[in-house]
Amino acid sequence: MNGVQEWLKRLFLQDRRAVAKLISLVEDNIERHQIMRAVLPRTGNTLVTGITGPPGAGKSSLVEALTKLVREQGESVGIVAVDPTSPLTGGAILGDRIRMQSHATDRNVFIRSMGTRGHLGGMAKATADVIRIMEAGGYTTLLLETVGVGQSEIEIMHLADTVIVTLNPGTGDGIQAIKAGIMEIADIFVINKADLPGSERLKNDIEMMLGMTGQDKAWRPPVVLTSVYENRGVDQLQAEIKRHHAFLRSSGRWKIKWQEQLQREVWRHLNGQIQEQFNSLWPKLLSDAAIAEGTDPGQIAEQVWSVMMEEMKKKND
Amino acid sequence: MSQTRIRVLVGKPGLDGHDRGAKVIARALRDAGMEVIYSGLHQTPEQIVEAAIQEDVDLIGLSIMSGAHLTIFPRVKELLKQQQAEDILLIGGGIIPEEDAESLIRDGYAEALFTPGTPTTEIVDWINDRMKLNRSKYF
Numbered sequence: 001m002n003g004v005q006e007w008l009k010r011l012f013l014q015d016r017r018a019v020a021k022l023i024s025l026v027e028d029n030i031e032r033h034q035i036m037r038a039v040l041p042r043t044g045n046t047l048v049t050g051i052t053g054p055p056g057a058g059k060s061s062l063v064e065a066l067t068k069l070v071r072e073q074g075e076s077v078g079i080v081a082v083d084p085t086s087p088l089t090g091g092a093i094l095g096d097r098i099r100m101q102s103h104a105t106d107r108n109v110f111i112r113s114m115g116t117r118g119h120l121g122g123m124a125k126a127t128a129d130v131i132r133i134m135e136a137g138g139y140t141t142l143l144l145e146t147v148g149v150g151q152s153e154i155e156i157m158h159l160a161d162t163v164i165v166t167l168n169p170g171t172g173d174g175i176q177a178i179k180a181g182i183m184e185i186a187d188i189f190v191i192n193k194a195d196l197p198g199s200e201r202l203k204n205d206i207e208m209m210l211g212m213t214g215q216d217k218a219w220r221p222p223v224v225l226t227s228v229y230e231n232r233g234v235d236q237l238q239a240e241i242k243r244h245h246a247f248l249r250s251s252g253r254w255k256i257k258w259q260e261q262l263q264r265e266v267w268r269h270l271n272g273q274i275q276e277q278f279n280s281l282w283p284k285l286l287s288d289a290a291i292a293e294g295t296d297p298g299q300i301a302e303q304v305w306s307v308m309m310e311e312m313k314k315k316n317d
Numbered sequence: 318m319s320q321t322r323i324r325v326l327v328g329k330p331g332l333d334g335h336d337r338g339a340k341v342i343a344r345a346l347r348d349a350g351m352e353v354i355y356s357g358l359h360q361t362p363e364q365i366v367e368a369a370i371q372e373d374v375d376l377i378g379l380s381i382m383s384g385a386h387l388t389i390f391p392r393v394k395e396l397l398k399q400q401q402a403e404d405i406l407l408i409g410g411g412i413i414p415e416e417d418a419e420s421l422i423r424d425g426y427a428e429a430l431f432t433p434g435t436p437t438t439e440i441v442d443w444i445n446d447r448m449k450l451n452r453s454k455y456f
């Protein structure tokens with residue numbers, strides 16, 4: 001399609017309308033392959049910083065505060081705010097921009113909100129594409145916010161090279177985080193709203209838990225206290241992000257991470273394809289009575305697998 | 318599989334702090350399957366248009382209770398034109414006297430204006446109908 005080429009050309013000239021349009025196309029699953037093929041060679045050099053944590057922890061406020069620092073240092077910022085909690089089939093209200101208003105007319109800050117759309121291959125696949133389009137559009141700092149502490153958020157956070165887990169004092173957040181398995185993915189802990197009582201205690205709790213779990217020894221996640229209200233600790237948070245970026249690059253962890261991310265991403269695509277093929281085959285298998293009642297599902301799966309392989313061979317011949 | 322969603326920016330320009338109406342509309346649009354970007358109170362036209370471009374919305378809905386509609390709609394429209402983003406539709410609601418509403422629409426500053434008390438289903442239907450005709454969003 002001619003239009004896509006035109007938008008791609010404009011993307012590489014760092015035109016933000018092209019960034020916006022190409023994101024929409026990819027999200028709508030229109031010409032995705034063509035777009036990503038053109039975009040990918042221009043990506044992969046920028047480390048992505050992810051911010052997650054429970055609802056209302058102050059993630060967007062921190063993103064805004066970090067963005068302010070980064071802008072003062074002259075870098076441009078691309079922000080993806082994902083809300084994976086919106087109902088799978090329905091619409092969404094995406095409100096993260098409310099807390100990011102101070103950059104609303106800064107052309108060097110690009111903010112994009114995403115809801116769940118029941119994306120084939122999951123939310124994470126679409127999010128990965130969006131981040132790459134921003135990088136190809138010239139944004140040099142990439143921030144990814146996602147709310148929540150469930151499986152889909154962890155999936156999305158795997159796209160980030162540096163993961164910040166944001167918690168609040170006096171909320172029982174620490175315990176929730178362990179339960180949700182979020183401790184394992186954190187590279188940096190932030191205790192935001194440190195203007196409220198209980199921050200030191202939460203910090204001690206986290207430090208203690210870090211001492212107990214078998215963390216990656218080469219990197220011990222620091223615990224940073226911030227208060228966006230009192231403008232405290234955000235510069236220290238930025239310093240820790242930079243330190244972690246430097247660690248990733250110097251230790252070779254970046255390469256390993258990249259391989260892990262690639263593996264996950266390839267799997268997501270495969271998974272989507274397999275699912276699609278399975279869904280189209282299944283009704284036929286059932287109606288052909290190829291499957292006797294009372295058969296072990298594991299055995300059926302093996303049968304289905306060989307049918308799928310045959311179909312694939314036929315397609316390739 | 319189509320993953321297309323209608324995307325709407327609900328904006329609240331001006332100095333008044335009433336966003337109840339805006340929130341009711343936002344929820345109705347969400348329930349109708351749309352993605353609603355809500356950017357909070359006290360937005361300037363510049364902020365609204367920049368957000369609309371970055372979020373690549375199909376439509377901007379402005380809620381205006383402050384009486385500033387005669388300046389805000391033309392200003393937003395002008396900014397959209399400057400950005401070559403006139404494909405983004407502009408509608409509104411709030412307290413707008415009928416003769417002002419008529420002139421705003423006649424002069425092309427708004428596609429539709431809904432008075433308070435309009436059933437939300439009417440707004441949803443209007444948007445859905447327009448979007449059916451308006452799928453030239455990309456090219």
Ligand SMILES: Nc1nc2c(ncn2[C@@H]2O[C@H](COP(=O)(O)OP(=O)(O)OP(=O)(O)O)[C@@H](O)[C@H]2O)c(=O)[nH]1
Pocket residue numbers: 054055056057058059060061062096099147148192193194195196226227228229230
């Ligand atoms: N006391 C205090 N409140 C804060 C601080 N930072 C943010 N808040 C408030 O916490 C609330 C939530 O802030 P957001 O930045 O929207 O939090 P979030 O984690 O992005 O929220 P969701 O995206 O809805 O999950 C807002 O009312 C903020 O004003 C802080 O440092 N101290």
Ligand SMILES: [Mg+2]
Pocket residue numbers: 059060061095096145147
């Ligand atoms: Mg937020």
